[in-house]
Amino acid sequence: MAALEGGVAACAVSSGSAAVAMTIMALAGAGDNFVSSIHVHGGSSHQFSGLAKQMGIECRFVKSRGPNDFAAAINDKTKFVWVETISNPSNMILDFEALSLVCHAKGVPLICDNTFGCAGYFCRPIDHGVDIVVHSATKWIGGHGTTVGGIIVDGGTFNWGIHGERFPQFHDPQTKLWERFTRRAFAIRCQFEVLRDTGSTLSAPSAQQLLIGLESLAVRCERHAQNTAEVANWLREQPLVAWVSYVGHPDHPDHQGALRYLQRGFGSVICFGLRGGFEGCARFCEALKMVIIAAKYVTPFSCVFTIVICFDSLGDAKTLVLHPASTSHEHISPEDRAEIGVTDDMIRLSVGIEHISDIKADFTQAFEQILEPGEIRQVEDRKIQLQKEINSRLFSPSAHL
Structure with a gap:
């Protein structure tokens, strides 16, 4: 993983949540703070506002994307700045290089959750000024929903030596991490101090499963990207879809950032809104047959509240949907959800590597479950009309000129 991300060393841990928690504990303590974009995964947001707070560590959320706003939130007690490659689920791409300049001028490292970057296949943040990467x-690394794990990658780019007052843990007279390990000091602290104390060890079977997953990473990600682009374009044509958020679309607000920081494609996660709102999302998700629902929620049609109903996960080979407002971001107030773009009509879609026609077919039959009988008839009539138009163009005399 260090090689794939362009880092100098890495620490494998028991889960992504463990990677986040261990990174916090490696750098901050009671009375300290760190700065994070508010546009982060719901699980990370909960750790920042809950777990970190319990440890006496303040998380300062920044609502905007402006580097100057991040700079304004940093003080002498700040230990790092946290962002995501493509924010989950709002699909925002921040300017890594501009943020890196701000962080380094203030004497703190820039950390990026690069889970959506797929182990460096789509993005290598360290190449753009990021100091530490977590996954x-x-x-996508495992890719098949068979195990759980996390990774912390040390880019070896932050100079802990000249910031000894802010980071005394790297200059302890007993361990002498900076003096002995220099560029690998952070990774060594994670491996031999924080990991030892937390016990967040990656099991041997999990390590084997993740290594097997890495063998097919490039092949899977290529198919992920192809399917995602086609599904995103297809969704725009569906009458029940109000909007589609995909950084590969030229009209996406962060498309230029995607062109700058992403390679080999635009990832495999998109979001779209259904015209039926919350109720429409519930009907749609429950009608899916092949596509997997990552989590269930309380709906007018079901009183069962299950956080996880399957072991399949975002980034699997299998296509998966989630309703963020009632699951991953349910703990956030409606006002804060609206501010980060998590609306009641939003569906987050992790596109798998199945045949594209199977994905479209399952979505098509699920869309029809939202419609009333009269509306279904209108859609069917429209399909017939479109087919007639296509046939007339294909078989007209001018089509063969």
Whole structure:
């Protein structure tokens, strides 16, 4: 993983959540703070506002994307700045290089959750000024929903030596991490101090599963990217879809950032809104047959509240949907959800590597479950009309000129 991400060393841990928690504990303590974009995964947001707070560590959320706003949140007690490659689920791409300049000028490292970057296949943040990268290896690295794991990668780019007052843990007279290990000091602290104390060890069977997953990473990600682009374009044509958020679309607000920081494609996660709102999302998800629902929620049609109903995960070979407002971001107030773009009509879609026609077919039959009988008739009539138009163009005399 260090090689794939362009780092100098890495620490494998038991889960992505463990990677996040251990990174916090490696750098911050009671009375300290760190700065994070508010546009982060719901699990990370909960750790930042809950677990970190219990440890006496303040998380300062920044709502905007402006580097100057991040700079304004940093003080002498700040230990790092946290962002995501493509924010989950709002699909925002921040300017890594501009943020890196701000962080380094203030004497703090820039950390990026690169889970959506797929182990460096789509993005290598360290190449763009990021100092530390974390992953939920459960996702694209494993790729098949067979195990859980996390990775912390040390880019070896932050100079802990000249910031000894802010980071005394690297200058302890007993361990002498900076003096002995220099560029690998952070990774060594994670491996031999924080990992030892937390016990967040990656099991041997999990390590084997993740290594097997890495063998097919490039092949899977290529198919992920192809399917995602086609599904995103197809969704825009569906009458029940109000909007589609995909960084590969030229009209996406962060498309230029995607062109700058992503390679080999635009990832495999998109979000879209259904015209039926919350109720429409519930009907749609429950009607899916092949596509997997990552989590269930309380709906007018079901009183069962299950956080996880399957071991399959975002980034699997299998296509998966999630309703963020009632699951991953349910703990956030409606006002904060609206501010980060998590609306009641939003579906997050992790596109798998199945045949594209199978994905479209399952979505098509699920869309029809949202419609009333009269509306279904209108859609069918429209399909017939479109087919007639296509046939007339294909078989007209001018089509063969």
